[in-house]
Amino acid sequence: MNFKNYKLNKNLIEALEKRRITTPTPIQAKAIPLILQNRDVVGQAQTGTGKTLAFLLPLFEKIDKEDPHIQAVVIAPTRELVTQLIDEARLLAKGKDINIASAYGGQDTERQLKKIKRGAQLLIGTPGRMLDYITRKQVNFGKMSMLVLDEADQMFHMGFMQEVEAILKQMPQKRRQTMLFSATMPGQIRALVSKHMANPKEIKIKGDKVTLEEIKQLVVLTSETKKVDALCKYIDDNHPFMGIVFCHSKQRAIELNILLSKRGYNSEELHGELNQSKRKKVMKNFRDLKTQFLIATDLAARGLDIEGVTHIFNYDVPQNSQWYIHRMGRTGRMGEQGTVVTFVTPKDKKRLEYIEKSIKLTLPKVKAFTNRGDFIAEKPSLISPQSKSKKNKTKSSIKRLSKKKSKNKKSINKKYRKK
Numbered sequence: 001m002n003f004k005n006y007k008l009n010k011n012l013i014e015a016l017e018k019r020r021i022t023t024p025t026p027i028q029a030k031a032i033p034l035i036l037q038n039r040d041v042v043g044q045a046q047t048g049t050g051k052t053l054a055f056l057l058p059l060f061e062k063i064d065k066e067d068p069h070i071q072a073v074v075i076a077p078t079r080e081l082v083t084q085l086i087d088e089a090r091l092l093a094k095g096k097d098i099n100i101a102s103a104y105g106g107q108d109t110e111r112q113l114k115k116i117k118r119g120a121q122l123l124i125g126t127p128g129r130m131l132d133y134i135t136r137k138q139v140n141f142g143k144m145s146m147l148v149l150d151e152a153d154q155m156f157h158m159g160f161m162q163e164v165e166a167i168l169k170q171m172p173q174k175r176r177q178t179m180l181f182s183a184t185m186p187g188q189i190r191a192l193v194s195k196h197m198a199n200p201k202e203i204k205i206k207g208d209k210v211t212l213e214e215i216k217q218l219v220v221l222t223s224e225t226k227k228v229d230a231l232c233k234y235i236d237d238n239h240p241f242m243g244i245v246f247c248h249s250k251q252r253a254i255e256l257n258i259l260l261s262k263r264g265y266n267s268e269e270l271h272g273e274l275n276q277s278k279r280k281k282v283m284k285n286f287r288d289l290k291t292q293f294l295i296a297t298d299l300a301a302r303g304l305d306i307e308g309v310t311h312i313f314n315y316d317v318p319q320n321s322q323w324y325i326h327r328m329g330r331t332g333r334m335g336e337q338g339t340v341v342t343f344v345t346p347k348d349k350k351r352l353e354y355i356e357k358s359i360k361l362t363l364p365k366v367k368a369f370t371n372r373g374d375f376i377a378e379k380p381s382l383i384s385p386q387s388k389s390k391k392n393k394t395k396s397s398i399k400r401l402s403k404k405k406s407k408n409k410k411s412i413n414k415k416y417r418k419k
Contacts, residue, residue, distance in 0.1 A: 224345050
């Protein structure tokens with residue numbers, strides 16, 4: 001089975017093939033045909049299973065590019081997730097001339113409205129900003145026929161269900177096709193499905209079993225303005241061998257890579273806007289240890305399997321527990337040890353609590369800086385204890401990898417600057 005079986009627009013197929021995406025994931029294989037048949041769909045699957053393309057591909061196929069009105073709306077719980085969805089949608093838009101607009105807080109409202117009114121056919125936004133446009137009657141949703149609720153359980157946990165209910169009541173009812181995707185299905189989400197969806201077809205995809213035994217986890221409490229300093233100080237104090245630093249958007253990855261490079265760290269960026277040739281070069285440099293730190297977005301880093309990654313840095317807190325686990329899976333491979341460090345600002349507190357509740361762990365926490373400005377380095381007593389044999393095993397495996405690529409390792413150490 002491949003995407004050609006769905007008889008999608010050939011330009012969409014070509015856009016996928018440029019990214020070497022040819023075979024649908026289980027959630028895509030089940031959801032795409034149903035959505036193309038105009039069925040309401042409830043998809044339960046973890047983040048990282050490919051559900052974004054499961055709804056974006058059929059939306060793009062069904063949108064009439066000659067009609068300048070809003071035809072499809074996607075609602076996601078956070079602006080970070082909205083920007084990721086927009087990045088993914090723009091990659092598909094290169095294959096089919098669809099106008100995409102966003103609606104989320106933290107951006108100029110008038111500028112967003114101007115772009116929407118210039119003929120947006122796909123609108124992606126957060127519940128708060130979307131409801132604001134609806135109640136003020138600033139956007140015409142009269143011709144909207146497709147609605148997607150992404151990460152519905154996260155919207156519930158973050159307290160957005162009242163806004164979602166209000167949006168659903170205001171949107172066109174009779175000819176609306178509604179799609180809901182969620183990692184879990186709590187009772188309140190079930191009630192929403194029963195109330196607002198028409199005989200939906202339910203899809204449930206089982207997630208991979210995740211083991212945390214070989215992975216140390218740490219939360220560094222900091223502020224947004226001090227986050228870069230906290231990351232750099234952690235690197236200087238703990239000397240990670242190879243690390244992937246996750247950002248929530250392409251722009252954040254670009255900006256952070258520039259900052260780290262200016263400070264003398266050996267880093268490169270990986271995001272969806274890189275062409276295939278550049279992406280291959282970046283990945284080869286990282287695998288060959290010519291690059292020590294990969295600054296990546298979640299979408300660009302899907303499926304990465306690189307030997308020797310010792311540290312994962314959540315520079316931006318993941319959207320939910322599934323993304324947290326997905327990022328964490330890039331380290332601690334093949335029985336080796338890994339470390340995950342998450343940088344948390346005050347505004348991230350609720351999201352961190354949600355992640356901890358979902359993975360049933362209270363993560364150890366340290367403050368990035370004391371009043372004297374000193375960094376509180378990672379303390380082994382704060383991390384889940386590891387046996388001596390496991391530590392020795394990890395050290396020996398890293399030693400073998402270092403020996404194998406000693407030339408490049410020396411190159412890294414030469415470029416790597418302690419502050």
